[in-house]
Amino acid sequence: MSLFRLDASIRIEGSTSRALGDIVEGEWGAAHPDAVITRRHIGTEPLPATVWADAVAASMTPESERTSNQLAAVDLARTLTDELTTADALLFAVPLYNFGVSQHFKSYVDLVLTDPRMAPGATPATAGKPAVLVTVQGGNYSAGTPKEGWDHATAWMRRILEDVWQLDLDVVTREFTLVGVNPALDQFTELADELKRLAEDQATHHGRGLAQLQRAI
Numbered sequence: 001m002s003l004f005r006l007d008a009s010i011r012i013e014g015s016t017s018r019a020l021g022d023i024v025e026g027e028w029g030a031a032h033p034d035a036v037i038t039r040r041h042i043g044t045e046p047l048p049a050t051v052w053a054d055a056v057a058a059s060m061t062p063e064s065e066r067t068s069n070q071l072a073a074v075d076l077a078r079t080l081t082d083e084l085t086t087a088d089a090l091l092f093a094v095p096l097y098n099f100g101v102s103q104h105f106k107s108y109v110d111l112v113l114t115d116p117r118m119a120p121g122a123t124p125a126t127a128g129k130p131a132v133l134v135t136v137q138g139g140n141y142s143a144g145t146p147k148e149g150w151d152h153a154t155a156w157m158r159r160i161l162e163d164v165w166q167l168d169l170d171v172v173t174r175e176f177t178l179v180g181v182n183p184a185l186d187q188f189t190e191l192a193d194e195l196k197r198l199a200e201d202q203a204t205h206h207g208r209g210l211a212q213l214q215r216a217i
Helices: 016-031 051-059 068-086 103-112 154-164 183-216
Strands: 002-007 036-041 089-093 130-136 168-174
Touching: 002 016, 002 068, 016 089, 016 130, 016 168, 016 183, 036 068, 051 068, 051 103, 068 103, 089 183, 130 154, 130 183, 154 168, 168 183
Parallel strands: 002 036, 002 089, 089 130, 130 168
Antiparallel strands: none
């Protein structure tokens, strides 16, 4: 039994995506106390900025003619993909940054997609694996709010994880994480507290579900 966990927050202390990820992991770990957990922190230990371009160039270059950077990029893509394919369950904790997907997670996805096992158009090596995506938003972009439609990350992440990587995905979302930080949002304190409780309950539920799905594999 094994879990792969990826965190994309640029923060360690005070990260709400990490906190919710900890709940999911805790529920999974309670069901599998002796299992292996592999972690990758791409927010605090980001992938090199040029590695995707090197991997793409390598795919169009005979192996004997690849540069050292291209060889390293291919090796890193293989390592990242191995982490996904060898785990029995997957957990992604990715915050919304500036209304869009974290650049660290985008770079990660781009590089993984260069591995032949995950290439678009083929059945990915991750197909059918159980997974949870945790995402958090400083504001609130749900239907009827002034910034409805400003979340340009969640739909993209779902398309990658559900449709491209074909994961059996559950999603945990927490809104209004900047309430208590940004004074302009103080009027939403009560709502934010309720959304926090709901997200934590959702993380608990999906963490237990992740553990149960893994048992069925």
